[in-house]
Amino acid sequence: MYFMKDIVRDGDPVLRKVAQDVKFPLSDEDKALAANMMEYLVKSQDEEYAEKHQLRAGVGLAAPQVGVSEMMAAVLVPNEEDPDKPLLKITLINPVIVRNSVQRAALSEGEGCLSVDKDVPGFVPRADRITIKYDDFEGNSQTLRVKGYPAIVCQHEIDHLNGHLYYDKINKKEPFTLDPSTVVIS
Numbered sequence: 482m483y484f485m486k487d488i489v490r491d492g493d494p495v496l497r498k499v500a501q502d503v504k505f506p507l508s509d510e511d512k513a514l515a516a517n518m519m520e521y522l523v524k525s526q527d528e529e530y531a532e533k534h535q536l537r538a539g540v541g542l543a544a545p546q547v548g549v550s551e552m553m554a555a556v557l558v559p560n561e562e563d564p565d566k567p568l569l570k571i572t573l574i575n576p577v578i579v580r581n582s583v584q585r586a587a588l589s590e591g592e593g594c595l596s597v598d599k600d601v602p603g604f605v606p607r608a609d610r611i612t613i614k615y616d617d618f619e620g621n622s623q624t625l626r627v628k629g630y631p632a633i634v635c636q637h638e639i640d641h642l643n644g645h646l647y648y649d650k651i652n653k654k655e656p657f658t659l660d661p662s663t664v665v666i667s
């Protein structure tokens with residue numbers, strides 16, 4: 482399990498590196514890494530546990546954020562209607578975005594990051610629909626097509642694996658100006 486003390490903060494060079502490909506068969510360390518990252522997300526979404534252990538809630542977590550410069554990220558996007566059936570629960574290994582829609586989307590509340598303690602206000606424009614090629618735990622190549630909120634989360638995590646942080650994408654001069662065709666997701 483990870484706690485906030487284990488989360489690497491902005492300024493640490495590991496957050497600005499392109500991470501290394503994960504090798505197969507998965508080492509025991511990589512299996513534990515995947516399990517611990519997903520466990521953090523599950524526990525951080527458990528209000529009582531998160532409160533008790535002062536965890537910042539998360540719907541995604543990338544390996545560089547726990548100091549491991551490898552191409553692995555956990556995503557757990559809950560379904561507000563039915564908490565037992567998340568919209569997306571997946572470990573992305575060696576993910577590559579192979580298709581981006583022209584249509585843009587942004588979260589209406591902007592974004593935050595467990596590795597960025599300051600609040601950076603503004604819209605983070607991203608693709609509304611993406612196709613991701615990634616490896617599963619057995620090393621088989623898989624394809625995932627996501628749209629809207631889950632797609633935003635996946636893009637935020639895959640950015641981490643390539644050394645990008647969300648505020649890199651905020652318009653410095655006009656942080657709340659969006660291309661009018663951008664879908665705003667609440």
Ligand SMILES: Cc1nc(NNC(=O)[C@H](CC2CCCC2)CN(O)CO)c(F)c(N2CCN3CCOC[C@@H]3C2)n1
Nearest residue numbers: 526538539540541542543559592593594595596634637
């Ligand atoms: C949108 C949101 N971002 C939360 N935090 N930030 C994160 O997840 C960062 C990654 C997200 C920032 C924007 C896109 C990806 C972590 N990152 O830095 C990883 O790289 C939330 F916590 C959150 N939710 C909604 C669902 N709720 C279910 C019940 O539990 C509370 C939880 C709160 N929604």
Ligand code: NI
Nearest residue numbers: 593594595596
């Ligand atoms: Ni982040």
